Amino acid sequence: MYFFLAISFKIEFFACGLTSVNRDLVLFGIEDFSISNGTSEPSLTVLVSKGKTYEEKAHDPFRMCCDERTSPFQFQLEYLPDEQCFFILSPFDIVKAERRDYDDHIEYLINKKKFDEAIQAFEKPPNNNERSKRYTKQIVYRAYVKSLMDANETEKAVKLFPSVYTTSQEWAEQILIFIQRNELDIIAPNIPISTPQLDPTTYEKVLQTYLTQKKYEKLKELLIKWPSDIYNLTTMDQLIRLQMDDERTAKALLECSAIIAEKQGNVSKTLDIYLKMGNIQIFQLITRKNLYEEILPHIETLMSIDKNVR
Numbered sequence: 001m002y003f004f005l006a007i008s009f010k011i012e013f014f015a016c017g018l019t020s021v022n023r024d025l026v027l028f029g030i031e032d033f034s035i036s037n038g039t040s041e042p043s044l045t046v047l048v049s050k051g052k053t054y055e056e057k058a059h060d061p062f063r064m065c066c067d068e069r070t071s072p073f074q075f076q077l078e079y080l081p082d083e084q085c086f087f088i089l090s091p092f093d094i095v096k097a098e099r100r101d102y103d104d105h106i107e108y109l110i111n112k113k114k115f116d117e118a119i120q121a122f123e124k125p126p127n128n129n130e131r132s133k134r135y136t137k138q139i140v141y142r143a144y145v146k147s148l149m150d151a152n153e154t155e156k157a158v159k160l161f162p163s164v165y166t167t168s169q170e171w172a173e174q175i176l177i178f179i180q181r182n183e184l185d186i187i188a189p190n191i192p193i194s195t196p197q198l199d200p201t202t203y204e205k206v207l208q209t210y211l212t213q214k215k216y217e218k219l220k221e222l223l224i225k226w227p228s229d230i231y232n233l234t235t236m237d238q239l240i241r242l243q244m245d246d247e248r249t250a251k252a253l254l255e256c257s258a259i260i261a262e263k264q265g266n267v268s269k270t271l272d273i274y275l276k277m278g279n280i281q282i283f284q285l286i287t288r289k290n291l292y293e294e295i296l297p298h299i300e301t302l303m304s305i306d307k308n309v310r
Contacts, residue, residue: 006052007052007053007054009053009054011027011029011045013027013029013030013031013032013043013045014029014030014031014032014072015027015028015029016028016029016030016042016072016073016075016077017029017075017076017077017088018077019077019078019079019086021046021079023048023049024046024047024048024049024057025046025047025049025054026044026045026046026047026077026079026086027044027045027046027047028042028043028044028075028077028086028088029042029043029045030042030043030072030075031043031061041061041062041063042061042062042063042064042075042088043059043060043061043062044058044059044060044062044086044088044097045058045059045060046058046059058100058105058108060097062095064088064090064092064093064095065090065092065093066090066091066092066093069092070090070091070092074090074091075088075089075090076088076089076090077089084098084099085097085098085099086098101130102121102125102130102131102132102133103132103133103134103135105121106118106121106122106132106135106140107134107135109121110140110143113147115140115143115144115147118140118143118144119137119140119141119144122135122137122140123137137163138163138164138166141160141163141164142164144157144160145157145160145161145164148160154183154186155186158186158187158190159190161174161187161190162190162192166196167196168196168197168198168199168202171191171192171196171198171202172198172199172202174187175187175191175202175205175206176205179205179206179209184206184209184210185215185218188206188218188222191203191206193226193227193230197230198230200230200231200232203226203230203231204231204232204235204236206222207219207222207223207231207236208236208239210222211239211240211243216250216252216253216255216256217252219252219256220252220255220256220259223236223256223259223260223263224259228263228264233260233263233264234264236260237257237260237261237264240253240256240257240260241257244257251277254273254276254277255273255277255279255281257273258270258273258274258277258279258281261273262285262289267285267289267291268294270285271285271286271291271294271295275298275301275302278301278304278305278308279305280305282302282305283302283305283306
């Protein structure tokens with residue numbers, strides 16, 4: 001019988017025992033060993049075949065009696081296929097290791113911060129008998145979001161919020177946190193307007209924050225994007241008017257006021273604002289609202305606006 005070297009790979013511990021389960025390898029090892037200090041914490045590692053190499057599937061350190069006084073050559077690993085379990089033997093101790101359930105596997109992936117694999121494991125179990133009993137999709141995503149937030153990967157975390165936060169209260173709490181961190185720009189594009197629809201005061205808080213911070217372009221974007229029935233138009237119009245008393249020349253504020261007026265059904269007010277500003281948005285408004293009769297007294301002004309655009 002002839003053999004050839006099919007696979008070679010490195011391990012980061014001292015191997016003291018090896019067996020196979022289906023196509024996976026199970027290694028018993030210790031992290032370190034010296035004559036003066038003895039052995040360090042032993043562990044069981046499961047390696048899964050990936051083409052011409054093996055990747056770690058699970059790694060579980062544990063303690064054995066007097067393991068620090070045991071040399072690597074005194075350990076022994078035995079596998080009982082019928083029982084689906086392992087025994088680790090030493091001169092001082094015997095330890096039994098049993099197969100993890102599927103929840104343990106998902107927990108391991110989460111602890112190793114392998115969240116994409118954890119999500120895939122949850123959504124696509126090997127069979128119906130191995131579906132998770134302790135974990136939900138929301139729990140896995142919540143752990144992922146926490147890890148990203150801790151690593152300051154805020155933008156990536158926010159994109160996962162819809163899979164984590166499903167109630168108006170949860171979203172309100174997160175929005176407040178981002179406002180306090182002066183990171184409203186990151187979460188604002190992802191704020192839901194339905195499923196769930198938030199309390200009107202939450203939307204107003206976001207709009208007021210942009211108004212207070214004088215981020216008028218951001219304010220205008222949300223006024224255009226958000227439906228008019230999810231916040232109080234009158235309240236926002238009043239706040240914008242108060243701000244305009246201090247900054248009468250703020251072009252973006254005038255545009256915000258025009259947008260709110262149109263949402264309130266006060267098209268004539270919107271028309272007047274655009275006329276006074278010489279804003280090219282007036283032509284879209286005329287077409288959108290069929291204002292051809294209303295513009296007859298303002299033909300000369302409209303021609304001037306059109307000329308300036310050209």
